[in-house]
Amino acid sequence: MPELANAPGTVQSGDTQTGIAAVIAQLKERFPDRCATSAALREQHGHTTTWLQNQPPDAVVFAETTEEVAETVRICARGKVPVIPFGTGSSLEGHVNAPLGGVSIDLSRMNAILDVNDADLDCRVQAGVTRKQLNSYIRDTGLFFPIDPGADASLGGMAATRASGTNAVRYGTMKDAVLGLTVVTPDGRIIRTGGRAKKSSAGYDLTRLYVGSEGTLGVITELTLRLHGQPEAISGGICPFPDVASACQAVSMTIQMGLPVARIELLDEVQVRGCNIYSKLNLAETPTLFLEFHGSEAGVKEQSEMFSEIAAELGGGPFEWATAAEDRTRLWAARHDAYWAGKALKPDAQIMVTDVCVPISKLADCVTETAEDIRAHGFLAPIVGHVGDGNFHVQVLVDFNDPEAVRETEKFVERLSLRAIDMGGTCTGEHGVGQGKQKYMAREHGEALDVMRAVKQALDPDNLMNPGKILPQS
Template sequence: MMQATALPRNETGIETVIGVLKQRFGDRLQTGAAIREQHGHTTTWIENQSPDAVVFPHTTQDVSEIVKTCAAHRVPVIPFGTGTSLEGHVNAPAGGISVDLMQMDKVLAVHAEDLDCVVQPGVTREALNTHLRDQGLFFPIDPGANASLGGMAATRASGTNAVRYGTMRDNVLSLEAVMPDGQIIRTGHRAKKSSAGYDLARLLIGAEGTLGIITELTLRLQGIPEAISSARCSFPSVDAACRAVMMTIQYGIPVARIELLDEMSVQAANAYSGLSLPETPLLLLEFHGSESGAAEQAETFGQIAEEFGGTDFAATSTTEERNKLWQARHDMYWACLQLRPGARGISTDVCVPISRLAECVTSTQQKAADLGLLAPIVGHVGDGNFHTLILIDMQNTEEVAKAEEFVGWLNDLAISMEGTCTGEHGIGQGKRPYLIKELGAATQYMAAIKAALDPENIMNPGKVLAGQS
C-alpha cells in the first residue's frame, strides 16, 4: 500500500470539537472504528487515514455550525460524498471531522421550462435522473460510479458523455457553499450567463473541498433526445482505434459518447458481462438526436471506421442492447479485477490533446509490457482521456515499485504532450507531486488563494497542493 503523509494533529482541539458536536448532533455524530475507517476509505492504493469522528448534517446551517466549531479550535474538516474518489481525497492525514453529506439528498426544485434544477449535494446522479425522467429531462454527466453531485462538483468530474456535454465545470450554473470560517455564500443564481464579479463557482468546482464545502447546486439540464443510437466497432490495433476517434472528432460528428476498450478490457468484459465481442481493441459509441440524425451519425462513423480497418461494426437503437453494452462499460473496474483474481486494481488517468492520443495510448501499452505489468486500458477517448487499471499484488514490493514507476512515467508523458496528469480523477493526495510539474508557478497563486480563504488550513488539509501542511 502506498504510504500517505501524516500531518500534525491537534489532539486537544479534536477532543473539544467532538464533545461540542456530540452535544449538538447526538447520534448523528459517530466515533466507531468501523465507520471512521469507512470514511477514510479510498479506492486506490493509498493507505487509509481515518477521521476522528463522522457527522451527518441535514441542512446548510448544520454544515455551517460544524465548520464554525472546527474553525474555532483549528480542527480539520473533510467533506465526504459517496467515497468513490480515487486519489485519497477523503483521507484525514491530520485527523479531524468527516462531514458526510449523503443525508442532504433532496431535489429542491426542477425548472423544466428553464432546463435547470436545484439539488442538495448528497443527491446522486442516478437518483437525479430517476427524478427527472418523467419530465423528459436528464443530467448528462456520467463518471460511471453513482457518485454524489456535490462530490462530482468538488472533483470537477466528467465521464462518458463529456465529449458532447462537457464536464461538471460546464454544467453547474451556481452553487452555495460553506467557507472555512463557517460563512454561507452563494456564487450566483439561475441565469445561464453572468458577468458579475469573480467566478467563485468555478473556483470551488474542482477544489476538492480545500476551499469550502458545497451545500447546494444549481445544475444545467438537457432534454432527453428523441432518438439514441449506440454502435460498436472492433479494430486491428489501439492505434487504429484512436486514429478513428481523431477523425470522428475532426469530422465534426456530434457523438455523445466514444469509449475505448483495449484487448485485455474486451476480454474482461466478455467474461464478466457475458458478451461475445471480438477480443481486439473496441470502440463503443452513442449518438443523440432525431431518428434520422442519429442514424446518419452512426452511418458516417461506420464509413470512417472502415478507413482504419474497423470490422464487426454494429449499430442499434434498441434500449435493451444499448443498456447491455453500456452496463458492461460501467462494470469494467470489476471485470478487469477478474483478469488477476486477488490483485489490487490501481486506477490512474491522464488526458492529452486528441492529436496525441494514439501515440500516448500505444506508448502506455508498451511501457506496461516492458515493466511486466498487467494494465488494461479504457478511456473516454473522444476528449483524449483514458484510464489504466494496474493489477498488482500489494504484498510484492517489486511489483508495487514498478507500478509507482509506471504511474509517474505516465503522468510525465501526458504533461510532456501538453496534456494533464489527471483528466477527471483529481489531485487529492496521490497526484500532488505532478501538479507543480504541470502548472509550475501557477501553483504559487493557488497556494495564495488557499492561504487567504483558509489561513488555518482546516479544509481538507494535505490535498491538492504539494507542501501543504
C-alpha cells in the same frame, strides 16, 4: 483492512490533541445521534479505494442541512480542527483521507431535490443527491442530467472533483453543468455563487473556483445544475479495430469532422477480455470502440453511417448497431463495470486505477506508448477511456502486499503522468489530484501553482479545509 492511521484525539500531541477532543465533545453534544467516533465508521470515511493508505478522521458528523454544515465548520474552526467533506467515498486519489485527523462531514443525508425548472432546463439539489437519483426523479419531465462518471457518485462530490464521464465529449464536464453553488466557507459562513441565468459578467467566477477545488476551499452543500432534453433517438454500437492506434485515429477523425457523437469509449483487447468474462459478452478480443449518437432518427442514422466509413478507412469494423434500448443498456452496463471486469482477469489482485488526458491529436501516440510501456514491464493493465475528449484510464492489477510490485506500479504511473503532461495534457482528466497526484502539479502548472497556494492561503489561512490535498508541500 489496512491498519488505522490514527485513533480519536491522537493525531498530534499537546494542544492539538486537546483541541480535537474538545471539538468532538462539542459536536457530540450538538449532534448526539449524528456524531460518531467508532473505529469502523471512521475507517469507512477514510480512503478505501485503490492503493493509498487509509487515514481516518477523528469523528464523523452526519449533516442534514446547510446550516448544520456551517455550525460544524464553525466549531471545528474555533478549535483549529480540519474538516473533510464526504459524499459517497467513490473518489480514487485519497480525497477523503484525513492525514492530519479532523472531522469528516458526511453529506449523504442531504439528498433532497429542491427545485426542477423544466422551462429553464435547470434544477437545484442538495450535495448528497446522486446522479442516478436525480435522473430517476426527472425522467418524466423529458429532461436528463448527462454527466456520468460511472460510479453513482454524489453531485456535490462530482462538482468538488470536476468529474466528467462517458457523455463529456458532447455534454461537457461538471464545470459546464454547474450554474451555481451554496458553499460553507472555512470560517463557517454560507455563500452562494452563480445563479440560474445562463450567463453573467458580474464579478469573479467563484462557481468555477469551487468546482474542482476538492473541498480545499469550502464545503459544497447545494448545486444549481444545467439539464438537457432527452434526445428523440439514440443509436449506438461497437466497432472493433486491429490495434489501439487505429482506434484512436478513428476517434480523432470523428471529432475533427465535427460528428456530434455523444459517447465514444475505447476498450483495449485486455479490457474486452475482462468484459467478456465479467459481463458475459462475446466480443472479439481486439481494441474496440463503444459509441452512441443522440439526435433525430435521420440524424443518428447519418452519423452512424459516417462513422462506419471512417472506421473502414482505418481498417476497423464492421460497426454493429445496437438500436434496441436493452442492447445498448447491456453494452453500457459492461462499460461501467470495467473496474470489476478488470479484476475478473486476476481475482486475487488489487487494482490501482489512474487516468490522464491529452489533446485529441496526441491521443494515439499517448495510448500507444502507454500500451508499449505496459508490455515492456509485464503489467496486466487494461486500458479504457473516454477517448472523445482525450481522456483514458489504466487499471494495473497488482499485489499490494508486494512492495516491489507496488514500487514498479508507482513508477509506471509517474511515467504515464509525465508523458501526458509533456504532450500538452494533464496528469488527471477527471479523477482529481487528491493526495495521489500532488507531485505532478509543479510540472504541469509551473508558476501558476504559487497562485493556487495564494488563493488557498487567502480563503483558508489556517489550512483546515481538507488539508493535504491538491497542493504539494512547498
